[in-house]
Amino acid sequence: MEWFLANSGTVFTLAGQHLVLAVIPMVLGLLVAIPLAQLARRSSTLRAVVLTASSLLYTIPSLALFIILPTVIGTRILDPLNVIVALTIYAVALLVRAALDAFDSVDDDLQQAAVAMGFRPLARFLQIDLPLSLPVMFAGLRVVSVSNISLVSVAALLGIGNLGMLFTSGLQRDFVTEVMVGIIAILILALVMDAILVVLERLLTPWARAAGATPAGPERATRGSAATVEAGA
Amino acid sequence: MAEAMIEFQSVTKKYQGGQAAVDDLSMSIDKGAITVFVGPSGCGKTTSLRMINRMVEPTSGTLTVDGRDVTSVPAPQLRRSMGYVMQSSGLMPHRTVLDNIATVPRLNGVSKAESRKRAEELLDVVGLASTLGKRYPSQLSGGQQQRVGVARALAADPPVLLMDEPFSAVDPLVRDELQKELLRLQRDLAKTIVFVTHDIDEATVLGDKVAVFATGGKLAQYAAPEEILRAPANEFVAAFVGRDRGFRHLAFSPSDGVRIHAAQTVRLHELGTGNGAGDWQLVVDDEGRPLGWSGPGAGTATVPGGSLFRKGETLRRALDAALSSPSGLGVAVDDDGRVAGILKADEVLAVIDADRRARQGRL
Numbered sequence: 373m374e375w376f377l378a379n380s381g382t383v384f385t386l387a388g389q390h391l392v393l394a395v396i397p398m399v400l401g402l403l404v405a406i407p408l409a410q411l412a413r414r415s416s417t418l419r420a421v422v423l424t425a426s427s428l429l430y431t432i433p434s435l436a437l438f439i440i441l442p443t444v445i446g447t448r449i450l451d452p453l454n455v456i457v458a459l460t461i462y463a464v465a466l467l468v469r470a471a472l473d474a475f476d477s478v479d480d481d482l483q484q485a486a487v488a489m490g491f492r493p494l495a496r497f498l499q500i501d502l503p504l505s506l507p508v509m510f511a512g513l514r515v516v517s518v519s520n521i522s523l524v525s526v527a528a529l530l531g532i533g534n535l536g537m538l539f540t541s542g543l544q545r546d547f548v549t550e551v552m553v554g555i556i557a558i559l560i561l562a563l564v565m566d567a568i569l570v571v572l573e574r575l576l577t578p579w580a581r582a583a584g585a586t587p588a589g590p591e592r593a594t595r596g597s598a599a600t601v602e603a604g605a
Numbered sequence: 606m607a608e609a610m611i612e613f614q615s616v617t618k619k620y621q622g623g624q625a626a627v628d629d630l631s632m633s634i635d636k637g638a639i640t641v642f643v644g645p646s647g648c649g650k651t652t653s654l655r656m657i658n659r660m661v662e663p664t665s666g667t668l669t670v671d672g673r674d675v676t677s678v679p680a681p682q683l684r685r686s687m688g689y690v691m692q693s694s695g696l697m698p699h700r701t702v703l704d705n706i707a708t709v710p711r712l713n714g715v716s717k718a719e720s721r722k723r724a725e726e727l728l729d730v731v732g733l734a735s736t737l738g739k740r741y742p743s744q745l746s747g748g749q750q751q752r753v754g755v756a757r758a759l760a761a762d763p764p765v766l767l768m769d770e771p772f773s774a775v776d777p778l779v780r781d782e783l784q785k786e787l788l789r790l791q792r793d794l795a796k797t798i799v800f801v802t803h804d805i806d807e808a809t810v811l812g813d814k815v816a817v818f819a820t821g822g823k824l825a826q827y828a829a830p831e832e833i834l835r836a837p838a839n840e841f842v843a844a845f846v847g848r849d850r851g852f853r854h855l856a857f858s859p860s861d862g863v864r865i866h867a868a869q870t871v872r873l874h875e876l877g878t879g880n881g882a883g884d885w886q887l888v889v890d891d892e893g894r895p896l897g898w899s900g901p902g903a904g905t906a907t908v909p910g911g912s913l914f915r916k917g918e919t920l921r922r923a924l925d926a927a928l929s930s931p932s933g934l935g936v937a938v939d940d941d942g943r944v945a946g947i948l949k950a951d952e953v954l955a956v957i958d959a960d961r962r963a964r965q966g967r968l
Binding site for chain 1: 680691692693700
């Protein structure tokens with residue numbers, strides 16, 4: 373605790389760096405995964421290819437990716453961009469599947485109804501598919517958030533600033549407290565991110581709560597028919 | 606002679622494999638009237654409906670609405686000029702009732718405020734309280750959702766309304782109510798309505814004209830409902846109209862005349878003793894509730910029973926209980942589910958026959 377208080381400034385700086393390295397790839401990953409998922413929906417072959425490719429991507433060890441990327445994309449080994457690109461790849465791998473599931477979760481009858489009402493494809497995507505896929509999409513995002521926050525720490529082995537550096541320096545100095553602080557900080561960061569995603573989801577999907585809170589009951593149906601009588605009279 | 610609003614000219618729809626879903630359909634649909642497409646599943650009635658708003662494109666033939674070929678207008682625009690109501694309400698769960706109703710005006714570029722105002726009027730038109738407008742569809746009952754579906758279809762005031770089995774998924778009482786409501790609305794609105802159903806009763810209640818489709822996408826008869834009931838054009842129509850109507854009607858006939866005989870029952874643990882001669886025995890538990898039947902010489906084995914007839918239910922349930930029982934004897938139970946007796950299929954039929962004669966006498 374004393375150590376933490378003495379070094380809280382450093383810990384907060386590292387936490388900030390950690391967060392940036394985890395969140396940017398999540399957003400980028402989502403932006404890549406959504407069109408990929410849409411593409412995959414066009415045919416069963418495309419779907420198989422996209423899903424297999426994304427699974428394969430996820431099996432590449434992170435440390436290896438951090439080291440190989442500079443030669444592939446021409447960055448320096450210490451460039452945080454490597455981490456961002458690598459984690460974006462993982463995020464895409466996870467989110468393509470989540471996005472596909474999310475779009476599949478949108479009711480087929482509703483799609484038909486949208487076509488029948490005269491929605492053009494883009495409007496249908498933006499106004500129906502996208503909002504209705506949010507609950508399943510957020511489930512995927514929460515997995516990615518935790519996965520990214522944990523993976524970022526590996527980049528500390530290369531000397532890229534984040535909370536993982538508390539592990540490396542703690543190990544080198546044989547100083548357990550620092551390692552403990554690192555673990556706790558990462559845990560808190562993951563929990564906070566998860567809470568933010570949960571709140572964001574609730575804000576973006578007000579209808580989901582309405583459904584749970586007041587299910588249609590006979591009482592409502594009666595009120596409806598009473599209104600009918602009034603209107604008919 | 607009524608003016609034609611929609612015309613099918615030799616319209617055929619074939620799917621891959623060459624099977625025709627709709628086969629050389631030519632018909633003209635009257636303006637301002639309700640035309641019902643009815644038939645068994647796979648007869649092409651829904652496909653025909655969906656060709657009107659180009660959800661399905663015909664393989665050959667022409668379709669005109671108000672004299673214009675439907676392919677002369679971009680599909681989304683064509684669809685916005687026709688209301689569409691489907692079986693599952695197809696409401697957008699993430700939008701409030703008002704916003705759902707306002708969908709098509711919004712697509713047409715009407716301002717949010719104006720289309721909401723129109724939506725509020727429509728809530729009233731379809732008989733829903735204005736307080737429901739701010740709810741989400743999942744907070745409404747099935748019948749209310751269908752009303753919202755109708756309101757949504759009417760929002761842009763389209764001349765044509767396409768209704769694809771809109772009342773099939775709601776319970777019979779609500780369906781009755783919705784049917785009456787539609788007829789009431791139609792008196793004021795006089796839209797050209799094309800209504801698909803598999804229920805001949807619904808077709809005859811709602812239709813100014815009824816088109817009976819036969820399997821394979823052939824139009825079997827197209828006439829006023831009275832004429833279809835009175836003079837079916839062929840055996841297919843007669844069978845379709847007759848079979849469904851007769852059995853359905855039993856659901857409205859009381860079972861007062863059906864005799865309930867005392868039942869010979871045996872308790873489960875007494876089975877296998879003294880059933881050598883071989884009649885069906887009704888097996889009951891210690892409370893007297895039916896468990897199943899024991900066949901002649903079956904020892905301790907039991908067969909599951911058929912549907913149960915509760916005293917006071919309709920003739921349809923009585924007949925079904927008798928016909929679905931392995932012994933040919935229907936099981937009647939009291940309000941506590943205990944065996945009250947048995948009824949015989951031939952006696953139920955006799956009551957049905959007497960009921961039919963009585964009705965004919967009244968006509």
